[in-house]
Amino acid sequence: MEEQAKATLGEHVELEYELTRQDMKQALKARAKASGRARRTQRLAVIAVAALVGTAAVPLAKGEAPDTQSLVMAGLVVAVVFVLQPWLMARQFHAIASRNGTYRARVDDSGAGVANEGGSSQVNWTAAPHYAETPDTFVLLSGDKNVSCLTVLPKRGVPDPQDVDALRALLDRHTRRL
Numbered sequence: 778m779e780e781q782a783k784a785t786l787g788e789h790v791e792l793e794y795e796l797t798r799q800d801m802k803q804a805l806k807a808r809a810k811a812s813g814r815a816r817r818t819q820r821l822a823v824i825a826v827a828a829l830v831g832t833a834a835v836p837l838a839k840g841e842a843p844d845t846q847s848l849v850m851a852g853l854v855v856a857v858v859f860v861l862q863p864w865l866m867a868r869q870f871h872a873i874a875s876r877n878g879t880y881r882a883r884v885d886d887s888g889a890g891v892a893n894e895g896g897s898s899q900v901n902w903t904a905a906p907h908y909a910e911t912p913d914t915f916v917l918l919s920g921d922k923n924v925s926c927l928t929v930l931p932k933r934g935v936p937d938p939q940d941v942d943a944l945r946a947l948l949d950r951h952t953r954r955l
Contacts, residue, residue, distance in 0.1 A: 789885035790944040792934030796874040800914050802867040804929040807909035807916045811955050812924040822858040826851045882930055884947055889917055889928055900928055902951040909955045915948060918955065
């Protein structure tokens with residue numbers, strides 16, 4: 778019953794946090810799932826790896842030594858697209874975000890306002906029509922096909938653990954969960 782009371786119209790949830798590299802990693806992973814461009818890149822990488830592994834396997838079927846160059850290239854594609862690129866992006870985003878110190882956010886019926894040492898922004902629900910929930914964050918996502926904007930709201934930023942449910946209720950009421 779208390780949870781319903783917190784999620785009524787006119788309520789808000791405030792957060793205070795410093796973004797971590799893990800927050801950014803989870804947010805970028807959620808963004809990649811929502812982004813058409815990221816999904817296409819991952820599909821193309823999988824096709825390329827399958828083709829390279831297939832090329833290496835053909836000599837094996839003939840009883841010859843496998844094409845090790847193709848296997849190495851397949852490993853490099855996997856390493857770059859699925860390991861190195863996400864790690865580097867999370868590192869770069871975190872480096873930029875951490876310069877702004879402590880973040881203070883307020884999520885209410887009009888949207889999400891975020892302020893830090895570098896400035897402030899207000900995102901209304903029209904600009905962030907979707908959100909994703911990760912183990913440690915809520916990620917507000919823009920509605921364009923490449924999901925060019927995101928807002929990260931770490932769950933640890935709420936003062937009371939029950940506020941996580943209130944925040945989820947606000948997001949569910951105003952946006953669509955991906």
